[in-house]
Amino acid sequence: MKLRQIDKALYRAKQRKVAIIFCSIFLVLGMSFAALLRDWAGNPEGSNMAVNLAGVIIGLVITGGIYALVGGKPYFDEIRYAWNLKRQVLKIQNKKHIWKEKVEQGDQTAATVMAFYYAGVTQLQFLENNEFGQKEMEDERSEFEGRCSVHNLTHDADNFSIDMLL
Template sequence: MEIREIDKDVYQKKQRKVAILVCSVFAILGLSASALLRHYYGNAEGENMTVNLAGVLIGLLITIIIFSQVFKKPYFDDIRYTWNLKKRALQIQNHRHKWEQKLQDGSQTAATVLAFYHKATLQLQLLDKNEFGYNETVEREAKFLSECEQLNLTPDAAQFSIDLLETLN
Protein backbone atom coordinates (compact mmCIF):
# COMPACT_ATOMS: atom_id res chain seq x y z
CA MET A 1 0.00 0.00 0.00
CA GLU A 2 1.32 3.41 -0.84
CA ILE A 3 0.43 6.88 0.33
CA ARG A 4 -1.31 8.79 -2.43
CA GLU A 5 -2.60 12.32 -2.62
CA ILE A 6 -6.33 12.87 -2.52
CA ASP A 7 -8.29 16.11 -2.58
CA LYS A 8 -9.40 16.81 0.99
CA ASP A 9 -12.50 18.81 0.00
CA VAL A 10 -13.71 16.22 -2.52
CA TYR A 11 -13.06 13.43 -0.02
CA GLN A 12 -15.01 15.17 2.75
CA LYS A 13 -17.97 15.88 0.45
CA LYS A 14 -18.08 12.26 -0.68
CA GLN A 15 -17.75 11.02 2.88
CA ARG A 16 -20.66 13.19 4.04
CA LYS A 17 -22.84 12.12 1.10
CA VAL A 18 -22.11 8.46 1.71
CA ALA A 19 -22.76 8.73 5.46
CA ILE A 20 -26.08 10.49 4.90
CA LEU A 21 -27.08 8.01 2.20
CA VAL A 22 -26.18 4.94 4.29
CA CYS A 23 -28.03 6.30 7.33
CA SER A 24 -31.07 7.21 5.24
CA VAL A 25 -31.25 3.86 3.50
CA PHE A 26 -30.80 2.03 6.80
CA ALA A 27 -33.49 4.14 8.50
CA ILE A 28 -35.97 3.62 5.67
CA LEU A 29 -35.33 -0.11 5.37
CA GLY A 30 -35.27 -0.68 9.14
CA LEU A 31 -38.50 1.22 9.73
CA SER A 32 -40.21 -0.37 6.73
CA ALA A 33 -39.19 -3.90 7.69
CA SER A 34 -40.29 -3.28 11.29
CA ALA A 35 -43.65 -1.95 10.13
CA LEU A 36 -44.19 -4.90 7.83
CA LEU A 37 -43.24 -7.42 10.48
CA ARG A 38 -45.47 -5.70 13.05
CA HIS A 39 -48.35 -5.77 10.57
CA TYR A 40 -48.03 -9.50 9.84
CA TYR A 41 -46.49 -10.91 13.03
CA GLY A 42 -47.05 -8.21 15.63
CA ASN A 43 -48.94 -8.46 18.86
CA ALA A 44 -52.10 -6.41 18.99
CA GLU A 45 -51.44 -5.59 22.65
CA GLY A 46 -48.29 -3.69 21.77
CA GLU A 47 -45.48 -6.03 22.89
CA ASN A 48 -43.50 -5.90 19.66
CA MET A 49 -39.93 -5.33 20.75
CA THR A 50 -38.58 -8.55 19.23
CA VAL A 51 -40.52 -7.95 16.01
CA ASN A 52 -39.18 -4.40 15.79
CA LEU A 53 -35.65 -5.57 16.54
CA ALA A 54 -35.94 -8.21 13.83
CA GLY A 55 -37.08 -5.52 11.39
CA VAL A 56 -34.14 -3.30 12.26
CA LEU A 57 -31.71 -6.21 11.86
CA ILE A 58 -33.25 -7.09 8.49
CA GLY A 59 -32.90 -3.44 7.44
CA LEU A 60 -29.27 -3.46 8.56
CA LEU A 61 -28.54 -6.67 6.67
CA ILE A 62 -30.12 -5.35 3.46
CA THR A 63 -28.23 -2.06 3.82
CA ILE A 64 -24.94 -3.93 4.22
CA ILE A 65 -25.66 -6.07 1.16
CA ILE A 66 -26.57 -3.05 -0.97
CA PHE A 67 -23.54 -1.00 0.03
CA SER A 68 -21.12 -3.90 -0.22
CA GLN A 69 -22.05 -4.04 -3.91
CA VAL A 70 -22.19 -0.28 -4.49
CA PHE A 71 -18.95 0.37 -2.59
CA LYS A 72 -16.95 -1.32 -5.38
CA LYS A 73 -17.69 1.54 -7.80
CA PRO A 74 -14.87 3.98 -8.75
CA TYR A 75 -16.72 6.85 -7.03
CA PHE A 76 -15.74 5.29 -3.69
CA ASP A 77 -11.99 4.91 -4.45
CA ASP A 78 -10.93 7.69 -2.07
CA ILE A 79 -13.14 6.38 0.73
CA ARG A 80 -11.87 2.81 0.25
CA TYR A 81 -8.29 4.11 0.19
CA THR A 82 -8.69 6.01 3.49
CA TRP A 83 -10.51 3.04 5.04
CA ASN A 84 -7.58 0.76 4.17
CA LEU A 85 -5.07 3.40 5.25
CA LYS A 86 -6.77 3.63 8.65
CA LYS A 87 -6.68 -0.16 8.99
CA ARG A 88 -2.95 -0.28 8.26
CA ALA A 89 -2.19 2.67 10.55
CA LEU A 90 -4.14 1.02 13.37
CA GLN A 91 -2.32 -2.28 12.82
CA ILE A 92 0.96 -0.45 13.27
CA GLN A 93 -0.36 1.68 16.15
CA ASN A 94 -1.38 -1.44 18.06
CA HIS A 95 2.24 -2.64 18.06
CA ARG A 96 4.04 0.68 17.79
CA HIS A 97 6.06 0.13 20.95
CA LYS A 98 7.46 -3.08 19.43
CA TRP A 99 8.29 -1.31 16.15
CA GLU A 100 9.98 1.49 18.07
CA GLN A 101 12.03 -1.06 19.99
CA LYS A 102 13.08 -2.72 16.72
CA LEU A 103 14.00 0.74 15.42
CA GLN A 104 16.29 1.23 18.42
CA ASP A 105 17.85 -2.13 17.56
CA GLY A 106 18.69 -0.76 14.09
CA SER A 107 15.96 -2.45 12.03
CA GLN A 108 15.51 -0.97 8.55
CA THR A 109 12.11 -2.69 8.36
CA ALA A 110 11.00 -0.83 11.49
CA ALA A 111 12.18 2.46 9.95
CA THR A 112 10.10 1.76 6.82
CA VAL A 113 7.01 0.69 8.76
CA LEU A 114 7.16 3.67 11.13
CA ALA A 115 7.80 6.09 8.23
CA PHE A 116 4.63 4.77 6.58
CA TYR A 117 2.76 5.02 9.88
CA HIS A 118 3.70 8.67 10.36
CA LYS A 119 2.84 9.63 6.77
CA ALA A 120 -0.47 7.74 6.94
CA THR A 121 -1.41 9.27 10.28
CA LEU A 122 -0.58 12.77 9.05
CA GLN A 123 -2.68 12.31 5.94
CA LEU A 124 -5.63 10.89 7.88
CA GLN A 125 -5.50 13.71 10.42
CA LEU A 126 -5.35 16.26 7.63
CA LEU A 127 -8.35 14.69 5.91
CA ASP A 128 -10.30 14.59 9.18
CA LYS A 129 -9.34 18.18 10.06
CA ASN A 130 -7.66 17.03 13.28
CA GLU A 131 -5.32 20.00 13.68
CA PHE A 132 -4.36 19.26 17.28
CA GLY A 133 -3.46 15.66 16.52
CA TYR A 134 -1.75 16.72 13.30
CA ASN A 135 0.66 19.06 15.08
CA GLU A 136 1.44 16.40 17.67
CA THR A 137 2.13 13.85 14.92
CA VAL A 138 4.39 16.29 13.08
CA GLU A 139 6.46 16.57 16.27
CA ARG A 140 6.56 12.77 16.70
CA GLU A 141 7.60 12.35 13.06
CA ALA A 142 10.43 14.89 13.48
CA LYS A 143 11.68 12.96 16.52
CA PHE A 144 11.42 9.71 14.55
CA LEU A 145 13.36 11.16 11.60
CA SER A 146 16.04 12.37 13.99
CA GLU A 147 16.34 8.89 15.49
CA CYS A 148 16.62 7.35 12.02
CA GLU A 149 19.38 9.78 11.13
CA GLN A 150 21.30 8.91 14.30
CA LEU A 151 20.90 5.19 13.55
CA ASN A 152 21.83 5.60 9.85
CA LEU A 153 18.46 4.21 8.72
CA THR A 154 16.45 5.32 5.71
CA PRO A 155 12.82 6.09 6.65
CA ASP A 156 11.23 5.52 3.22
CA ALA A 157 7.46 5.14 3.41
CA ALA A 158 7.36 4.29 -0.32
CA GLN A 159 9.08 0.97 0.47
CA PHE A 160 6.24 -0.11 2.77
CA SER A 161 4.27 -3.23 1.98
CA ILE A 162 1.72 -5.09 4.05
CA ASP A 163 4.08 -8.07 4.16
CA LEU A 164 6.45 -6.06 6.37
CA LEU A 165 3.86 -6.12 9.16
CA GLU A 166 4.18 -9.90 9.32
CA THR A 167 7.89 -9.63 10.16
CA LEU A 168 7.10 -8.39 13.68
CA ASN A 169 7.90 -11.15 16.16
Protein backbone atom coordinates in the same frame (compact mmCIF):
# COMPACT_ATOMS: atom_id res chain seq x y z
CA MET B 1 -0.36 -0.11 0.24
CA LYS B 2 1.13 3.05 -1.14
CA LEU B 3 0.30 6.54 0.03
CA ARG B 4 -1.33 8.65 -2.61
CA GLN B 5 -2.58 12.19 -2.74
CA ILE B 6 -6.33 12.63 -2.92
CA ASP B 7 -8.35 15.80 -3.11
CA LYS B 8 -9.52 16.67 0.39
CA ALA B 9 -12.65 18.53 -0.76
CA LEU B 10 -13.67 15.70 -3.08
CA TYR B 11 -13.05 13.08 -0.38
CA ARG B 12 -15.08 14.95 2.23
CA ALA B 13 -17.95 15.63 -0.20
CA LYS B 14 -18.13 11.98 -1.23
CA GLN B 15 -17.85 10.81 2.37
CA ARG B 16 -20.76 13.03 3.45
CA LYS B 17 -22.88 12.09 0.44
CA VAL B 18 -22.33 8.35 0.91
CA ALA B 19 -23.02 8.59 4.66
CA ILE B 20 -26.26 10.48 4.14
CA ILE B 21 -27.46 8.16 1.38
CA PHE B 22 -26.70 4.94 3.23
CA CYS B 23 -28.07 6.23 6.54
CA SER B 24 -31.26 7.21 4.71
CA ILE B 25 -31.50 3.79 3.05
CA PHE B 26 -30.99 2.09 6.41
CA LEU B 27 -33.53 4.33 8.10
CA VAL B 28 -36.22 3.71 5.48
CA LEU B 29 -35.60 -0.03 5.26
CA GLY B 30 -35.30 -0.55 9.02
CA MET B 31 -38.45 1.40 9.81
CA SER B 32 -40.37 -0.21 6.95
CA PHE B 33 -39.45 -3.77 7.85
CA ALA B 34 -40.11 -3.11 11.53
CA ALA B 35 -43.60 -1.80 10.66
CA LEU B 36 -44.31 -4.69 8.30
CA LEU B 37 -43.18 -7.29 10.82
CA ARG B 38 -45.17 -5.59 13.57
CA ASP B 39 -48.30 -5.77 11.42
CA TRP B 40 -47.61 -9.35 10.41
CA ALA B 41 -46.30 -10.91 13.62
CA GLY B 42 -46.56 -8.26 16.29
CA ASN B 43 -48.50 -8.41 19.52
CA PRO B 44 -51.12 -5.63 19.55
CA GLU B 45 -51.32 -5.68 23.35
CA GLY B 46 -47.74 -6.28 24.32
CA SER B 47 -44.14 -5.45 23.62
CA ASN B 48 -42.93 -5.68 20.04
CA MET B 49 -39.28 -5.04 20.77
CA ALA B 50 -38.08 -8.33 19.28
CA VAL B 51 -40.16 -7.78 16.15
CA ASN B 52 -38.90 -4.20 15.78
CA LEU B 53 -35.33 -5.34 16.32
CA ALA B 54 -35.75 -8.03 13.66
CA GLY B 55 -36.98 -5.38 11.21
CA VAL B 56 -34.01 -3.14 11.96
CA ILE B 57 -31.58 -6.03 11.54
CA ILE B 58 -33.16 -6.94 8.19
CA GLY B 59 -32.80 -3.31 7.11
CA LEU B 60 -29.16 -3.30 8.20
CA VAL B 61 -28.39 -6.51 6.31
CA ILE B 62 -30.03 -5.22 3.13
CA THR B 63 -28.21 -1.87 3.43
CA GLY B 64 -24.93 -3.75 3.88
CA GLY B 65 -25.75 -5.84 0.81
CA ILE B 66 -26.41 -2.72 -1.24
CA TYR B 67 -23.07 -1.26 -0.12
CA ALA B 68 -21.33 -4.54 -1.00
CA LEU B 69 -22.78 -4.28 -4.51
CA VAL B 70 -21.79 -0.67 -5.16
CA GLY B 71 -18.77 -0.24 -2.86
CA GLY B 72 -16.33 -1.45 -5.52
CA LYS B 73 -17.33 1.23 -8.03
CA PRO B 74 -14.77 3.91 -8.96
CA TYR B 75 -16.87 6.57 -7.21
CA PHE B 76 -15.82 5.07 -3.86
CA ASP B 77 -12.04 5.07 -4.57
CA GLU B 78 -11.17 7.92 -2.18
CA ILE B 79 -13.39 6.52 0.58
CA ARG B 80 -11.93 3.01 0.17
CA TYR B 81 -8.39 4.41 0.16
CA ALA B 82 -8.96 6.35 3.42
CA TRP B 83 -10.63 3.31 5.01
CA ASN B 84 -7.73 1.03 4.08
CA LEU B 85 -5.21 3.63 5.24
CA LYS B 86 -6.97 3.82 8.62
CA ARG B 87 -6.84 0.04 8.94
CA GLN B 88 -3.12 -0.09 8.17
CA VAL B 89 -2.33 2.79 10.52
CA LEU B 90 -4.30 1.11 13.32
CA LYS B 91 -2.48 -2.20 12.76
CA ILE B 92 0.80 -0.38 13.21
CA GLN B 93 -0.45 1.68 16.16
CA ASN B 94 -1.52 -1.48 18.01
CA LYS B 95 2.12 -2.63 18.04
CA LYS B 96 3.77 0.78 17.90
CA HIS B 97 5.86 0.14 21.00
CA ILE B 98 7.35 -2.96 19.36
CA TRP B 99 8.13 -1.07 16.14
CA LYS B 100 9.77 1.73 18.13
CA GLU B 101 11.96 -0.78 19.96
CA LYS B 102 13.01 -2.30 16.66
CA VAL B 103 13.93 1.13 15.31
CA GLU B 104 16.12 1.62 18.41
CA GLN B 105 17.81 -1.68 17.51
CA GLY B 106 18.55 -0.41 14.00
CA ASP B 107 15.90 -2.41 12.09
CA GLN B 108 15.35 -0.90 8.61
CA THR B 109 11.95 -2.59 8.18
CA ALA B 110 10.71 -1.03 11.41
CA ALA B 111 11.93 2.39 10.23
CA THR B 112 9.96 1.99 7.01
CA VAL B 113 6.84 0.86 8.87
CA MET B 114 7.05 3.79 11.27
CA ALA B 115 7.67 6.23 8.42
CA PHE B 116 4.48 4.95 6.76
CA TYR B 117 2.64 5.25 10.07
CA TYR B 118 3.59 8.90 10.59
CA ALA B 119 2.87 9.81 6.96
CA GLY B 120 -0.47 7.97 7.08
CA VAL B 121 -1.61 9.58 10.32
CA THR B 122 -0.62 13.00 9.01
CA GLN B 123 -2.59 12.43 5.81
CA LEU B 124 -5.66 11.19 7.70
CA GLN B 125 -5.55 14.18 10.04
CA PHE B 126 -5.42 16.47 7.01
CA LEU B 127 -8.25 14.71 5.17
CA GLU B 128 -10.55 14.75 8.18
CA ASN B 129 -9.68 18.24 9.47
CA ASN B 130 -8.48 16.66 12.70
CA GLU B 131 -6.01 18.96 14.41
CA PHE B 132 -6.21 17.13 17.74
CA GLY B 133 -2.78 15.76 18.64
CA GLN B 134 -1.19 17.13 15.49
CA LYS B 135 1.60 18.96 17.36
CA GLU B 136 2.41 15.87 19.43
CA MET B 137 2.49 13.75 16.26
CA GLU B 138 4.89 16.19 14.59
CA ASP B 139 7.15 16.12 17.65
CA GLU B 140 7.05 12.33 17.76
CA ARG B 141 7.83 12.16 14.04
CA SER B 142 10.83 14.50 14.46
CA GLU B 143 12.10 12.33 17.31
CA PHE B 144 11.67 9.24 15.12
CA GLU B 145 13.60 10.85 12.26
CA GLY B 146 16.36 11.72 14.71
CA ARG B 147 16.59 8.09 15.85
CA CYS B 148 16.75 6.99 12.23
CA SER B 149 19.67 9.38 11.65
CA VAL B 150 21.52 7.98 14.67
CA HIS B 151 21.14 4.42 13.34
CA ASN B 152 21.72 5.38 9.66
CA LEU B 153 18.22 4.20 8.70
CA THR B 154 16.20 5.57 5.83
CA HIS B 155 12.66 6.58 6.65
CA ASP B 156 10.88 6.44 3.32
CA ALA B 157 7.16 5.65 3.53
CA ASP B 158 7.10 4.77 -0.19
CA ASN B 159 9.01 1.55 0.54
CA PHE B 160 6.23 0.28 2.84
CA SER B 161 4.49 -2.98 2.04
CA ILE B 162 1.66 -4.64 3.95
CA ASP B 163 3.83 -7.78 4.06
CA MET B 164 6.12 -5.96 6.50
CA LEU B 165 3.42 -6.17 9.17
CA LEU B 166 3.32 -9.97 9.19
